[in-house]
Amino acid sequence: MAGPLPLGDPAPADGRFPEDVRIDPLVPFSAYLHVPFCRVRCGYCDFNTYTSTELGGARQDQYADTLIREIALAREVLGATGVVRPMDTVFFGGGTPTLLPPGDLARMLRAAVDAFGIREGAEVTVEANPDTVTPEVVRTLVDAGVNRLSIGMQSAVPHVLAALDRTHRPENVSTAVQAARDAGLDVSLDLIYGAPGETLDDWRQSLESALDLGPDHISAYALIIEDGTKLARQIRRGEVPAPDDDLQADMYELADERLAAAGFDWYEVSNWAKGPGAGTNSVHASRHNLAYWRGSDWWGFGPGAHSHVAGLRWWNVKHPAAYAQRLSLDESPAAGREQPDLEARTLERVLLRSRLAEGLPIAEIAEPHRERVAELISDGLVDPASALRERRVRLTLRGRLMADAVVRALTE
Known part of the structure; x- marks a missing residue:
């Protein structure tokens, strides 16, 4: 589970904005929908996620309905400001969104579109574990309006996946990519480098395997050891080595070299996209993440999700049970907020x-x-x-x- 939430100021139960908040209708608006469920907790992960034994009474089969309640509340809050903008991007993140039935994801997306509207050509992304992607799942997502799949590949080397506690089979990445391609989706692959025991040759193998799959976009993140994670405890006990900064630098340089040679252009320190267009203008750059980096407005739905609208920041209670309880009482799930x-x-x-x-x-x-x-x-x-x-x-x-x-x- 993620670290503690910020302190901030108390958030009102009705979620209404302070009177001095003025929304600019020309600033793009995005929605992030957090799905906090995972089959297994990866040893390096510090995200706000929960396995089935950690739900404390929250029900995964009722999650879509709960999140749709927050969408309705958001529509009411934004409606009171007089400015409701159509969404430029939507992103389902986690956790593992595709652990939910694809029909639940479709209902959540439909509720958001009904509440806010969506711009023509908007980017709609779903994160996915390779083992959860099938042609049937992909077809349901495409029919709902999803046009981009972000697949958590992480590595192509079994012992590196094991060091990260990733449970998917490497060969299933290819199956997931093919299912997405057959349905006409843009494909992004996420990679992590610097895992315990990973060599430069291991990383080269992962890069080449990823490129062989022909994705439109690749994210490559250096492994960061977060306090409170299983991996942090293993390193502290001397069971596995800490990441080597020099080796990680070599791995980054190798990634930039190989990706550039394959026609990818870096547009953010850890992200590369293919053309047409270059850098942040590439048609395959993640427009949702660019909205974060450029300081646009977004509403984060789900337990622990953070939001940013017109300079106002707020964050939801972390646990799915507390989140569901707040919304069952028609109260905002916000735990606190601030105006930096x-x-x-x-x-x-x-x-x-x-x-x-x-x-x-x-x-x-x-x-x-x-x-x-x-x-x-x-x-x-x-x-x-x-x-x-x-x-x-x-x-x-x-x-x-x-x-x-x-x-x-x-x-x-």
């Missing part, structure tokens, strides 16, 4: 926008820190032409490897 000040918003904007290939406008950096751009250029972390001609901070390959250091330099 200018300093916090500036920090977040630098943190997120600097990771994008389109870069961060220097004008959006706080005045005292702009002079540090020259130092970052000198250190080989920021592209000099972009900074001098376009007045944007764009990371070099070395800068992507040290993105956190760039953020610190531009904010501290």
